[in-house]
Amino acid sequence: MKINHHYSELQDSYLFANIAQKVKVYQEAHPDQHMYRMGIGDVSLPLAPSVIAALHQGVDDQAHQETFHGYLPEVGYQPLREAIQNEYAAQGIDLDVNDIFVSSGASDELGDILHLFDRDAVVMIMEPAYPAYVDANVMDGRKIIHYDGGVLPKPDPDLHPDLIYICSPNNPTGSVMTREVLKEWVDFANATDAVIIFDAAYKAFIEEDLPKSIFEIEGAKTCAIEICSFSKTAGFTGTRLGYTIVPHELVREDMVLHDMWVRNRTTRTNGVSYIIQRGAMAIFTEQGKKEWQANIAVYKQNAKYLMAALDEVGITYVGGKNAPYIWLDCPNGMTGWEFFDYLLNEVQIIGTPGEGFGACGEHNFRLSCFGDPEDTKEAGRRLVALLKK
Known part of the structure; x- marks a missing residue:
């Protein structure tokens, strides 16, 4: 029997598995800490x-x-x-x-x-x-x-x-x-x-x-x-x-x-x-459009919270204005994974290391704007407090 051996050429899907494992270990050690989830690209508001x-x-x-x-x-x-x-x-x-x-x-x-x-x-x-x-x-x-x-x-x-x-x-x-x-x-x-x-x-x-x-x-x-x-x-x-x-x-x-x-x-x-x-x-109805556009406005406001925080601490980034993602340069020459650990351990923010999107993302980091608005606002405040230290 012959099977598709190209599956053996796939890189391990370590990105989100590693993220989940790191978060799990941290939460077990700090069960009372609230996590600010800015990593996954999944919506959080209900259907219109x-x-x-x-x-x-x-x-x-x-x-x-x-x-x-x-x-x-x-x-x-x-x-x-x-x-x-x-x-x-x-x-x-x-x-x-x-x-x-x-x-x-x-x-x-x-x-x-x-x-x-x-x-x-x-x-x-x-x-x-x-x-x-x-x-x-x-x-x-x-x-x-x-x-x-x-x-x-x-x-x-x-x-x-x-x-x-x-x-x-x-x-x-x-x-x-x-x-x-x-x-x-x-x-x-x-x-x-x-x-x-x-x-x-x-x-x-x-x-x-x-x-x-x-x-x-x-x-x-x-x-x-x-x-x-x-x-x-x-x-x-x-x-x-x-x-x-x-x-x-x-x-x-x-x-x-x-x-x-x-x-x-x-x-x-x-x-x-x-x-x-x-x-x-x-x-595609007039009312339906108003409703889903209102949800998108919430996510875009989330982006503004995060962009304002990054502007305040002088971190370079793209995205946020016309998309629900912000792609930023990690501070102090950190890799994406180093910055992930830093944010998780210091301010409980979860993002996505840039390495997961190709080798050229090694010193970048993605923040998603699909999270809870209050959590996103607090995450922005924590970013400023941490990176201004």
């Missing part, structure tokens, strides 16, 4: 009331013959696809509704989409990056270019990847690509026959005049796939829903990737629950 009402309606629909739904189209519930299409149209982006595929979440799609590409394809991952980009490709045995181009990396004409991952706003740095930089990547991909996998999971946090979709860029439909999530937009981390856009204009080696993806989805999935998709419909 409109979404909850729509989920209940979805359940009620299943109780009556005239509104019951069995299997839905594997590519997604048509009213939801149309709602997504209309949202893009409001931003000036013309999408074919058939190019929109409802998924069980961006994390799932980021791995599943790789079925469209040969295992000999060369992948460029701009680091620091979401670790799953690397692991999903290692499992398939692909060659990976680990590319550190800075906070806003630009194409290197000497590199020739087949697949290019772009996350904007970026996890972990919180930086957002400008239209000019994104256009350089689109032109590069079209000129080299590469395909961009554009992760837009955090687009709802953008407040400045910056691109929320790669399809704002001319030429993107012939080189890009966009993967989006309702997790950070509307709190669906535990509910699991997202969508993927594969334009029918995207063709490589005489193969239409849209048609390939239709076949993939209709073969490999039975679609997403009607109840969950029914709940997501509320995200």
Whole structure:
């Protein structure tokens, strides 16, 4: 019997396991201490009331013959696809509704989409990056270019990847690509026959005049796939829903990737629950938008608390304004892990060492803005008191 030996090439998933173990040991020794959790990128506020009402309606629909739904189209519930299409149209982006595929979440799609590409394809991952980009490709045995181009990396004409991952706003740095930089990547991909996998999971946090979709860029439909999530937009981390856009204009080696993806989805999935998709419909209503935008405003205020603290002590950082993450330079030449231990032991703040997002993050640290507002405010106060000593 032969198995996939590429799994043996994976680096140990030590990051969050080590964090959990360090926190566990500390809490056992200090059971009365309150922990200020700024590490995990998970939302803390409940789903919007409109979404909850729509989920209940979805359940009620299943109780009556005239509104019951069995299997839905594997590519997604048509009213939801149309709602997504209309949202893009409001931003000036013309999408074919058939190019929109409802998924069980961006994390799932980021791995599943790789079925469209040969295992000999060369992948460029701009680091620091979401670790799953690397692991999903290692499992398939692909060659990976680990590319550190800075906070806003630009194409290197000497590199020739087949697949290019772009996350904007970026996890972990919180930086957002400008239209000019994104256009350089689109032109590069079209000129080299590469395909961009554009992760837009955090687009709802953008407040400045910056691109929320790669399809704002001319030429993107012939080189890009966009993967989006309702997790950070509307709190669906535990509910699991997202969508993927594969334009029918995207063709490589005489193969239409849209048609390939239709076949993939209709073969490999039975679609997403009607109840969950029914709940997501509320995200696009006027009241629903007000409610989830109010939640995002809370997370953005959390970012302001932390940015004000870092400004006061003179620590350099990026992110926070257009994203729910702050990527900071560790003080006094510390590594990310050294700074983690320092914060944990001195002020009980839990963040994420930059090493977990690639070797280039060794002297960086990520703070998440998804925590409790009062805890975040207190964490900012503690940071100032500690780093001013």
